Amino acid sequence: MNRFHTHAVDNQPPPFAARDLWQDDAALREALAREGGEGFTDGVAAYGALAGGEILALSHDAHRDRPRLRTHDAAGHRIDAVEFHPAYHRIMELAIGHGVAGLSWARPEPGAHVARAALAYLHYQAEPGTSCPLTMTHAAVPVLRQAPALRDWVAKVAACRYDPRDVPVGDKPGVTLGMGMTEKQGGSDVRANTTTATPAADGAHALVGHKWFMSAPMSDGFLVLAQAPGGLGCLLMPRRLPDGTRNAFALMRLKDKLGDWSNASSEVEFQGALAWPVGEPGRGVATILQMVMLTRLDCMLGSAGCMRMALAQAVHHARHRSAFGRRLAEQALMRNVLADIAIEAEAALALSMRVARAVDAAARDPSEAAFARIATAIGKYWICRRAPAVVNEAQECLGGAGYVEESLLPRLYRQAPLNSIWEGSGNIQCLDVLRALSREPATAAALRDAIDAARGLHPAMDAAAAELPDRLAGATEAGARRLVERLALALQAAVLLRAGSPAAEAFCRSRLAGDHGGAMGTLPAGVDHAALVARALPAG
Numbered sequence: 001m002n003r004f005h006t007h008a009v010d011n012q013p014p015p016f017a018a019r020d021l022w023q024d025d026a027a028l029r030e031a032l033a034r035e036g037g038e039g040f041t042d043g044v045a046a047y048g049a050l051a052g053g054e055i056l057a058l059s060h061d062a063h064r065d066r067p068r069l070r071t072h073d074a075a076g077h078r079i080d081a082v083e084f085h086p087a088y089h090r091i092m093e094l095a096i097g098h099g100v101a102g103l104s105w106a107r108p109e110p111g112a113h114v115a116r117a118a119l120a121y122l123h124y125q126a127e128p129g130t131s132c133p134l135t136m137t138h139a140a141v142p143v144l145r146q147a148p149a150l151r152d153w154v155a156k157v158a159a160c161r162y163d164p165r166d167v168p169v170g171d172k173p174g175v176t177l178g179m180g181m182t183e184k185q186g187g188s189d190v191r192a193n194t195t196t197a198t199p200a201a202d203g204a205h206a207l208v209g210h211k212w213f214m215s216a217p218m219s220d221g222f223l224v225l226a227q228a229p230g231g232l233g234c235l236l237m238p239r240r241l242p243d244g245t246r247n248a249f250a251l252m253r254l255k256d257k258l259g260d261w262s263n264a265s266s267e268v269e270f271q272g273a274l275a276w277p278v279g280e281p282g283r284g285v286a287t288i289l290q291m292v293m294l295t296r297l298d299c300m301l302g303s304a305g306c307m308r309m310a311l312a313q314a315v316h317h318a319r320h321r322s323a324f325g326r327r328l329a330e331q332a333l334m335r336n337v338l339a340d341i342a343i344e345a346e347a348a349l350a351l352s353m354r355v356a357r358a359v360d361a362a363a364r365d366p367s368e369a370a371f372a373r374i375a376t377a378i379g380k381y382w383i384c385r386r387a388p389a390v391v392n393e394a395q396e397c398l399g400g401a402g403y404v405e406e407s408l409l410p411r412l413y414r415q416a417p418l419n420s421i422w423e424g425s426g427n428i429q430c431l432d433v434l435r436a437l438s439r440e441p442a443t444a445a446a447l448r449d450a451i452d453a454a455r456g457l458h459p460a461m462d463a464a465a466a467e468l469p470d471r472l473a474g475a476t477e478a479g480a481r482r483l484v485e486r487l488a489l490a491l492q493a494a495v496l497l498r499a500g501s502p503a504a505e506a507f508c509r510s511r512l513a514g515d516h517g518g519a520m521g522t523l524p525a526g527v528d529h530a531a532l533v534a535r536a537l538p539a540g
């Protein structure tokens with residue numbers, strides 16, 4: 001027992017206990033129904049409770065106890081295995097079992113992509129590192145489908161079963177997938193790849209070369225780009241060959257990363273590893289882009305989720321912490337900060353879910369396919385770019401506690417820049433928007449339709465719609481970031497206005513009409529901050 005009673009612990013918020021991330025999130029519930037995922041509500045709601053409960057609790061161990069590479073066993077045999085904390089495997093089991101990686105393929109009916117997007121957003125809030133293998137597994141399917149011989153792989157993604165064993169795919173009820181594009185001499189410019197794919201027996205190709213980043217190296221298979229006789233091709237490289245032997249690639253080391261700690265990202269060398277071509281010869285980039293389109297959507301959803309969890313932490317803290325005699329959440333300036341973050345997070349979610357609907361409908365509706373094509377690049381650029389600054393603002397709401405690991409904010413802060421970097425960094429997205437506008441006229445039309453549909457709902461929206469033709473006509477490479485930012489804001493405003501969101505008016509005044517500062521907490525006078533904060537997180 002202490003000899004001295006030094007102080008009473010007072011004015012400390014209660015821990016952010018298990019919460020139901022679905023029930024907490026009015027904007028998500030509305031978006032799921034609005035974008036056509038209502039038929040999947042029960043499953044998404046169940047996952048919201050799980051994510052905010054068991055998965056969030058497990059996430060601390062999965063994150064803190066980082067994956068370790070074991071290149072050899074005790075006898076000196078090469079094993080190239082990555083060891084994870086058991087919490088990692090349990091999280092993967094729960095996520096895959098609930099469809100975070102496979103729902104769209106297990107239940108291929110309208111709305112499935114929207115529901116899976118909601119699952120991905122919920123998952124990212126609780127454990128972002130595992131979102132990497134989950135999204136790659138989900139996104140690989142459109143590519144795998146191009147090779148009829150790979151239908152067993154597709155079926156095993158759709159099976160929604162997690163099996164971490166390092167055994168041949170034929171012996172597994174479920175599989176995970178990764179991708180290998182980035183090499184030392186070039187990541188954005190994958191045409192610079194030097195890895196070669198040389199035809200071997202039975203249609204297989206032997207890969208020789210390396211990848212500078214290859215995440216989730218314990219995946220069962222990888223879609224890899226390599227220089228084949230017909231040009232840069234896309235190939236599926238299994239981890240184990242059908243006869244059970246290890247495929248001939250070596251994990252050189254794991255990256256020592258800023259964040260994303262529960263996810264292993266490796267450097268790898270191919271030493272004659274066998275791989276099977278997918279898609280047309282020489283069309284590897286076009287083939288793998290079908291995967292990348294889906295992972296880019298998940299970058300948007302992930303960044304929206306990252307902002308959402310940071311917001312929830314900030315509101316929770318501010319409601320329970322007093323300074324200068326009053327709760328922080330009741331102080332006018334703090335309420336402006338929280339409301340501003342809430343608007344940003346809701347706008348990010350709203351656009352991401354709208355794009356998920358376009359992906360869902362793409363096979364049935366060419367204009368939705370065109371919208372998905374361009375809005376993915378626009379949203380990937382802007383939403384992912386916003387996350388680090390927004391998370392930092394939320395972090396500051398917790399004061400010093402926000403800089404301490406136990407608060408979760410440091411983890412979110414380390415994670416926040418990643419979605420902007422991988423799957424095509426910011427400039428690459430902006431250049432992709434220009435490319436789509438110049439080469440695929442349907443994308444410009446889809447963009448105009450989406451923005452025009454919200455005309456008459458707010459003066460700032462009308463102004464944005466009116467200036468659109470000039471902005472598109474004046475697009476230049478050097479000005480691409482200005483253009484894409486403007487397009488993103490107009491799209492976000494259009495979705496919020498048409499949804500009748502309580503955040504729409506303040507979003508239009510602050511972001512579209514420019515009545516806003518460079519930091520959060522600069523919403524103009526007349527905005528009902530308290531109502532926005534109340535919407536952001538139920539009391540408790």
Ligand SMILES: Cc1cc2nc3c(=O)[nH]c(=O)nc-3n(C[C@H](O)[C@H](O)[C@H](O)COP(=O)(O)OP(=O)(O)OC[C@H]3O[C@@H](n4cnc5c(N)ncnc54)[C@H](O)[C@@H]3O)c2cc1C
Pocket residue numbers: 178179180181182185186187188189213214215216257260265418421422423424425426427428
């Ligand atoms: C944690 C982590 C995990 C990863 N996992 C994987 C993985 O599993 N598989 C995989 O294949 N890759 C992976 N990557 C790699 C990632 O996709 C690349 O780092 C990214 O695409 C950028 O490529 P780069 O690093 O070669 O940068 P570079 O291509 O050299 O680009 C550097 C900068 O220049 C900009 N830039 C490039 N070209 C232009 C241009 N024409 N005009 C203007 N600006 C330009 C880019 O936007 C970027 O900001 C991972 C990366 C990280 C950080």
